[in-house]
Amino acid sequence: KQEFIVDLIDFLMIRFEIDGETFYPWEGKLISWKRWLDLSTGVLHREVVWENSKGERTAFSFERFASFADDHIYAMKASAKPLNYSGRITVTSGLDLRTKTNGQIITETVSVDAENGYLLHEGRTTSKYRFPFMTAAVNSFSEADAEWEAEADSDFVLQRAAFDAREGETYILDKKICISTGRDPVGDMKEFMHSEIALLQGKSYDDLLVEHLAVYQDLMGRLDIQICGDDEADSVVRFSGYHTLISLERNDAVHSFSAKGLTGETYCGFVWWDAEIFQLPPLLKTMPELARQAVMYRYNYLDQARQMAAEEGRRGARYPFTAGVTGLETVWKDVRHPFMQVHGISDVALGVIQYYTATGDDDFLADYGMEMLIEICRYWCDRAEWDEENKRYGIFQVTGTDEHHPYVDNNAYTNYSVAHVLRKTLEYLDLLGERALPASKKAGLRVEELNEFFDLLEKLYLPFDEETGMIPQFDGYFGLSRELEVVAGTSKGGYTQMKQSGLYNKSQVIKQPDVLNLFAFQDLETSDRVYRRNFDYYEARCEAASSLSYCVHSICGSDLDMPEHAYGYLMHTAELDLKDAHGGTKDGVHSGCMAGAWMAVTRGIAGMKFTEKGVSLSPHFIPWWKSIKFYSVWHGMGFIVELDNKYIKVTACECNPEALPLMVNGRAAALAPGETAEFAFSTEARPTIV
Numbered sequence: 001k002q003e004f005i006v007d008l009i010d011f012l013m014i015r016f017e018i019d020g021e022t023f024y025p026w027e028g029k030l031i032s033w034k035r036w037l038d039l040s041t042g043v044l045h046r047e048v049v050w051e052n053s054k055g056e057r058t059a060f061s062f063e064r065f066a067s068f069a070d071d072h073i074y075a076m077k078a079s080a081k082p083l084n085y086s087g088r089i090t091v092t093s094g095l096d097l098r099t100k101t102n103g104q105i106i107t108e109t110v111s112v113d114a115e116n117g118y119l120l121h122e123g124r125t126t127s128k129y130r131f132p133f134m135t136a137a138v139n140s141f142s143e144a145d146a147e148w149e150a151e152a153d154s155d156f157v158l159q160r161a162a163f164d165a166r167e168g169e170t171y172i173l174d175k176k177i178c179i180s181t182g183r184d185p186v187g188d189m190k191e192f193m194h195s196e197i198a199l200l201q202g203k204s205y206d207d208l209l210v211e212h213l214a215v216y217q218d219l220m221g222r223l224d225i226q227i228c229g230d231d232e233a234d235s236v237v238r239f240s241g242y243h244t245l246i247s248l249e250r251n252d253a254v255h256s257f258s259a260k261g262l263t264g265e266t267y268c269g270f271v272w273w274d275a276e277i278f279q280l281p282p283l284l285k286t287m288p289e290l291a292r293q294a295v296m297y298r299y300n301y302l303d304q305a306r307q308m309a310a311e312e313g314r315r316g317a318r319y320p321f322t323a324g325v326t327g328l329e330t331v332w333k334d335v336r337h338p339f340m341q342v343h344g345i346s347d348v349a350l351g352v353i354q355y356y357t358a359t360g361d362d363d364f365l366a367d368y369g370m371e372m373l374i375e376i377c378r379y380w381c382d383r384a385e386w387d388e389e390n391k392r393y394g395i396f397q398v399t400g401t402d403e404h405h406p407y408v409d410n411n412a413y414t415n416y417s418v419a420h421v422l423r424k425t426l427e428y429l430d431l432l433g434e435r436a437l438p439a440s441k442k443a444g445l446r447v448e449e450l451n452e453f454f455d456l457l458e459k460l461y462l463p464f465d466e467e468t469g470m471i472p473q474f475d476g477y478f479g480l481s482r483e484l485e486v487v488a489g490t491s492k493g494g495y496t497q498m499k500q501s502g503l504y505n506k507s508q509v510i511k512q513p514d515v516l517n518l519f520a521f522q523d524l525e526t527s528d529r530v531y532r533r534n535f536d537y538y539e540a541r542c543e544a545a546s547s548l549s550y551c552v553h554s555i556c557g558s559d560l561d562m563p564e565h566a567y568g569y570l571m572h573t574a575e576l577d578l579k580d581a582h583g584g585t586k587d588g589v590h591s592g593c594m595a596g597a598w599m600a601v602t603r604g605i606a607g608m609k610f611t612e613k614g615v616s617l618s619p620h621f622i623p624w625w626k627s628i629k630f631y632s633v634w635h636g637m638g639f640i641v642e643l644d645n646k647y648i649k650v651t652a653c654e655c656n657p658e659a660l661p662l663m664v665n666g667r668a669a670a671l672a673p674g675e676t677a678e679f680a681f682s683t684e685a686r687p688t689i690v
């Protein structure tokens, strides 16, 4: 049975009735309509002039935001101004209880309260989990004399006020909302809600906005990338930054990044590998103290991952490919083979590794990270099989990141990731020394098992053809048909054609990058020739039917000094949902893809990589841009990178506790707090005519 992250009740309902006619955009006459999202405030605005059948014109304005200062609070402001009449206006503000999740009603009402000057609804989900939740709305209206009347039935709980409006006057409604669920770590939910209602009664929309902006603008500022000389790139990259920020659950670890954030239902709110590989890095490198929640989310479900491994008869932890709020594999009707996408297990470990690399947080590693890494390595020791013929370990019957090729052997992304996780785990055990003992003890790690880790690392097959320099995506990949080729990175037609003829797994056409992820995200060390050959080959065969493809191709394009590629794919990434380029934007934005834009600029164009020892930068600038500027933080030390065609400038924040270790184009430096260093690019010799 399909599981969902549940949509709670709809609190947006505000209605204005002008002389008996309700303002609906599809009735009467729309004189003007403007709707915009202000990225500098996170506030959604709408301004409308509407005329009813009597020719009475009203200017409406609506704005709303989800508070960054308090995760439970949402605020709305609506106003009406009669432009050419004086007359009777009725304003209604309520909670609509008929919300569906993916077309089904899966909540029910426990109680409603509309008699105390606020609206309060208590409900629960009807699924087997029966999660309780509460919603409250506090309305305040500028027309103090207007009396609120309350009304409640099974569909709505609302308040309504009627008043005589005068031409040219503006009447303003503040609607302040609070939501809590039984999953939130707030103590007693009812007590919590009543204290929030009291708080909302004492504040206006504008007060809440000021509190929201103090947090929102700090966080948006940290994630912001300024691109000078290309206004379009500047604004679409900022838009994708906004979506990256709002997909993070900042203040608790109940849930993690879902593939569409909270913007749509298509992926049911589940957490995929997108979380660790695409959505986490930008936030880890700008606000690690908040991004940590996403790593803790995985730790909190370690027991469930152990349970899933045990159900397979294996040791260790087997994390789900699509996770919800139960920690177990969720059933997703549209995924053909979620159980086979085991790379997701290593991706969870890569989340731990990335967190530690970005923060150097030994406490986290000792208290939580190590235990996860040990359990994941243990799982791989059981999952990998000895291949007697080739005298090596292989990992068989998996689906890599490219979903067109299910049930393959020795998938490159899977095998290389497992080796990376094993190597890092052994390195960290060594690094932590005695501090790793509690985690090893908790995980019950035995010396023989450590030897198994070494053995698997040493003998695991890492697909690579010495002669051609190619990494086969899986055993037998190069033997598949080369006939059904696609236009690189753009077409979805190939997939449909192949699906219809049952050929998609008989062709070399891939849905999304697999081998190239290793270059973009795991900094695979090879020669330029090997990198370029693999890029040329796989990019040409990738039909990019997953939006996660574009940022990978953009990063590779930068690494290989191909600015047209880097730029084209960056724009594809950042504009995807603004242009509805993949279809389905109405069902939610592609949050993983959005997050990829930050990486395409910082990891790609600026060539920024983090190691446990410092930050390295090796830029490949886009020649037709003027400059870029962004912020990042490594081991608690913030810094600003500015880049143009000739220079790269790095400024360490004043408040850094020590010098920031840097490596710019191979040149090492240590930046004292507050210090700026400028590095010139090595310029090619000027051509001369002889």
Ligand code: BGC
Residues within 6 Å of the ligand: 259, 267, 272, 273, 274, 401, 403, 511, 512, 545, 546, 548, 592
């Ligand atoms: C992609 C997966 C991705 C999922 C959620 C699928 O179409 O192939 O790699 O995890 O969407 O974004």
